Amino acid sequence: MNKENQNHHFLKSAMKTVFKHRPMFFLLLFGTVGIGAIANVWPSLILRQIVDGPLTTGEGAIWKMAFTYLAAVLVIGILDFIREISATVIGQGVLLDIRKQMLEHLQKLPMKYYLRVPVGETLSKFTADLDAVNTLFSAGLVSAMADILKILGIFVALFALSKPTGWIALGALPIIFFLSNFFRKNIFVKQKEVRKKVSDINTTIQEVYSGLKIVKTFGKEDLFSKRFEEKLEAHRLAMNGNSIYDAWFPCIMQIVRASVIALALVVGASNNGTTFALGLSIGTLAAIADLFVRMFEPVEAIASEIQTIQQAFAGIDRVKGFFSEIVEDKHSDETENVIHMDPTVKSDIILNHVVFEYTDGKKVINKATFTIKEGSKVAIAGRTGSGKTTILSLIAGLYPATSGTITIGGANPFLLPASERRKYMGIVPQNVQLFNGSILDNITLKDTDITREDAWIALETVRLGETVRELEKGIDTVIGEGEVQLSFGQMQLLSLARAIVINPPILLLDELTSGLDALTEKVLLNAIRQVSSNRTIITISHRISGIIDADTVHIMDAGKVVESGTPEELSKMDGWFAIYKRLEERGWKVG
Numbered sequence: 001m002n003k004e005n006q007n008h009h010f011l012k013s014a015m016k017t018v019f020k021h022r023p024m025f026f027l028l029l030f031g032t033v034g035i036g037a038i039a040n041v042w043p044s045l046i047l048r049q050i051v052d053g054p055l056t057t058g059e060g061a062i063w064k065m066a067f068t069y070l071a072a073v074l075v076i077g078i079l080d081f082i083r084e085i086s087a088t089v090i091g092q093g094v095l096l097d098i099r100k101q102m103l104e105h106l107q108k109l110p111m112k113y114y115l116r117v118p119v120g121e122t123l124s125k126f127t128a129d130l131d132a133v134n135t136l137f138s139a140g141l142v143s144a145m146a147d148i149l150k151i152l153g154i155f156v157a158l159f160a161l162s163k164p165t166g167w168i169a170l171g172a173l174p175i176i177f178f179l180s181n182f183f184r185k186n187i188f189v190k191q192k193e194v195r196k197k198v199s200d201i202n203t204t205i206q207e208v209y210s211g212l213k214i215v216k217t218f219g220k221e222d223l224f225s226k227r228f229e230e231k232l233e234a235h236r237l238a239m240n241g242n243s244i245y246d247a248w249f250p251c252i253m254q255i256v257r258a259s260v261i262a263l264a265l266v267v268g269a270s271n272n273g274t275t276f277a278l279g280l281s282i283g284t285l286a287a288i289a290d291l292f293v294r295m296f297e298p299v300e301a302i303a304s305e306i307q308t309i310q311q312a313f314a315g316i317d318r319v320k321g322f323f324s325e326i327v328e329d330k331h332s333d334e335t336e337n338v339i340h341m342d343p344t345v346k347s348d349i350i351l352n353h354v355v356f357e358y359t360d361g362k363k364v365i366n367k368a369t370f371t372i373k374e375g376s377k378v379a380i381a382g383r384t385g386s387g388k389t390t391i392l393s394l395i396a397g398l399y400p401a402t403s404g405t406i407t408i409g410g411a412n413p414f415l416l417p418a419s420e421r422r423k424y425m426g427i428v429p430q431n432v433q434l435f436n437g438s439i440l441d442n443i444t445l446k447d448t449d450i451t452r453e454d455a456w457i458a459l460e461t462v463r464l465g466e467t468v469r470e471l472e473k474g475i476d477t478v479i480g481e482g483e484v485q486l487s488f489g490q491m492q493l494l495s496l497a498r499a500i501v502i503n504p505p506i507l508l509l510d511e512l513t514s515g516l517d518a519l520t521e522k523v524l525l526n527a528i529r530q531v532s533s534n535r536t537i538i539t540i541s542h543r544i545s546g547i548i549d550a551d552t553v554h555i556m557d558a559g560k561v562v563e564s565g566t567p568e569e570l571s572k573m574d575g576w577f578a579i580y581k582r583l584e585e586r587g588w589k590v591g
Contacts, residue, residue, distance in 0.1 A: 025093075029086035029142065036079040037149035041157040042072040044290040048161075052283030083146060091137030095130055098319065102126060108327035111398045115358060125322050132315030140312050144305040147298035154295045158288060162280055165264045165288050169295060172260045176296060179256060180303035183249040188307060190242035197235035204231050253300065261292045346374045347409040347424065347505055347536065349395060354404035356390060356559075364390050366559040367404070372552075374505070377537040379547040381577070382556035388540045389430065391556070392508050395538065397421050408506070426499030430511040430540075432491045439468060440475045443498050450501055458497040462527040464490065492524055500531050507531065510540045553577060 046069045050062065102125070151173075159166035208215060208224050215224055265285065280288070349372040356365040365387050372378045380388045393399055394406055397413030406413060413421060434442050443458060444450040455475060459465040467490065471477040479486055486494065492512060499507060512524060528537075529549065541547050547567065555563035555576045563575045570577035 025086045025089045028082055029090060032079045032083040032086065033142065033146045033149060036076065036083060036146060037153040039072065039076050039079060040150045040294065041153050041291065043069055043076070044157065044287040044294065046072055047290055048281075048283040048287035050283070051286045052281050083142070087137050087142040091134040094137065095134045098130060098133065099126065102130075102319070102322065105323060105325070105327065109325055110327070110400075111393070112358060113325055122322075125319055129315035129318045132312040133319070135308055136312035136316075140305055140308045144302055144309065147302050147305065150298045151295060151302075154291050158291055161284050161288055161291075164267050168260065168264050168267065169292065172256075173295075173299060176253075176256060176260075176299045177303060179252060180300040181306075183245055183252070184303045184307060187242065187245045187249065190238065190245055193238045194235070194242050197231070197238045201228075201231045201235060204228050253296070257293070257296050261289050264288055264292060348372065348374050349506070349536070349538075350405075350407050351391075351394075352405045354394065354406055355402045356394060356399065357402045363402075364559050365394070365401075368556075368559070368561050369404075370554055370561055370564060372536060372538065374536055375534065376551045377532060377539075377549055379539045379541060379550035379553045380556060381541050381547060381553060384542050386542075386556040387559040388542070388556055389510055390559075392427075392510055392538065392540050396425060396427055396508055422504075423502060424504055425506045425508060426502075426504040427508045428492070428495050428499045428510065428512060432488070432495045434479060434486070434491055434494065436478070438473075438476045438478050439471075439494065442479065442494060443501050445498070447502075454501055455497070458501040459494075461500060461531055462493045462497045463523060463530070464493045464497060464527075489524060493527060496524075496527060496531070504535075506536045506538070508538050508540075511542070512539075 046065065050065045050069065053062075053065065106122070155166060155169060158169050204224075204227060208228070215221060351368050351370055354365055354368045355363055357363055368387075368391065380391055382388050390399075394401060395408070395413060397416055400412075400414040408416075408424065413425075416424075439459075440452060440455050443455045452475065456465065459468055459475070468475055468477070496512075509528065512528065532549070539547060539550065547553060550567060553563075553565065553567055553570055554561050555570070557576065563570055563573065563577055565573070567577075571581060572578070
């Protein structure tokens with residue numbers, strides 16, 4: 001299937017879904033487009049009757065015909081209004097349907113996608129590229145279809161009134177279209193240039209504002225003023241270039257419009273009083289002139305609409321590229337891929353010759369083998385980049401192993417349903433992620449099975465209950481951008497409360513004490529000790545001091561487990577653990 005057919009199939013699928021819910025708007029849309037094309041020539045034909053009747057011969061009531069003319073114009077306006085509303089509703093419906101599909105698809109993508117694709121690129125697909133789809137309906141395909149039908153209606157009317165003037169219109173059509181297309185393209189290029197210059201100005205202002213202390217301290221006001229003036233001058237030149245095309249376009253089109261109408265009038269210039277040489281009445285010639293005027297608007301608009309359609313299809317291509325991203329196997333319709341844990345089996349975590357590659361050929365984890373007994377406390381330590389967090393992610397079921405096996409209670413964590421993983425494992429990542437919403441929402445994540453009482457118990461357990469009670473709205477306090485701000489330590493504790501609120505038997509902690517001051521670190525460590533009883537605890541740390549009451553420590557280096565044992569055993573060995581412990585005791589920062 002070629003690209004054009006794929007685009008048509010993509011849009012057709014989305015439109016089918018919308019049609020099921022908004023059939024009336026589809027009928028209104030296509031009805032108004034068709035009727036509007038016919039109605040568009042009515043005023044010209046009524047004008048012909050007015051001129052040839054009451055104005056020329058004095059026969060008939062002019063006010064009745066004037067009212068009819070006004071009614072025709074009003075009908076055209078109403079039809080255009082209904083068409084625009086219908087196109088907008090359908091466009092938004094298609095947009096909503098595609099966005100829902102995209103969100104569902106996004107949630108099924110493997111974690112490798114998020115590492116490979118920048119956040120901004122994905123956001124752009126959800127916003128700018130999908131806005132192009134909406135534009136395709138509101139100002140692209142529908143408008144182009146309506147304008148083409150209007151032009152056809154005008155040509156039919158012109159040829160019916162006078163074939164010579166019809167041929168004049170047909171000959172003028174490519175000239176009008178070429179000029180419109182030429183100016184539209186150049187105006188678009190110039191507008192892009194202007195937007196780029198505006199962006200440069202904003203960037204410069206932001207740069208100066210954020211670094212104002214440095215600018216003043218080093219006395220570089222003149223340097224940045226000169227740089228800002230250069231940006232302003234570039235913007236002025238870009239605006240001038242855009243203004244030239246903006247000024248010439250209506251002027252040139254006005255000349256062409258007048259020339260074409262004049263030519264049509266000259267064709268029937270000789271007359272014998274009321275009838276011209278071609279057998280045209282004054283009213284007919286007036287109608288022809290009016291039709292020529294009406295012809296210019298849709299022809300000029302089509303040039304812009306074609307450009308809009310091209311931009312929209314470019315956005316659709318990028319959205320289709322997003323849908324072509326392969327989802328994880330466990331999200332396929334083959335439910336046999338999904339497994340469940342047996343609650344009667346001990347939740348021992350076993351890694352057997354595990355190999356993992358983010359990209360082909362680059363082993364981040366290389367044949368890692370160890371067992372974590374249920375209820376034990378294990379630390380995984382090593383330098384930055386040794387593979388510690390990746391091991392934690394594999395145990396959490398966020399990635400499938402490239403080779404080897406990982407099991408928790410005999411089950412592959414990657415194939416567990418998300419709800420079951422949540423039940424068995426609580427995760428506190430190194431980079432704390434809180435969402436705009438209340439403290440309660442951040443703990444429960446809108447899980448209706450978790451009660452307010454459960455959330456309060458979790459807060460008390462991590463020793464954050466008193467702090468939350470002091471807030472004006474307590475657990476219902478909204479946190480986030482522009483709302484109540486928590487300290488980094490409080491955010492860590494809240495993240496820990498979220499992890500333990502459903503009392504999971506396994507707790508995964510990634511570099512919790514990283515970046516904390518000594519007092520906050522002590523509070524956090526005490527909270528972790530509080531929640532550690534009767535749980536399997538796996539702690540990640542690149543510092544020996546970050547290892548919390550571990551029964552066993554696994555030291556990793558370059559993706560391999562190079563040392564394993566109790567802290568006491570490893571301290572007696574002249575290995576990584578012992579060396580780094582001595583360095584830290586002397587005040588060195590390692591890792």
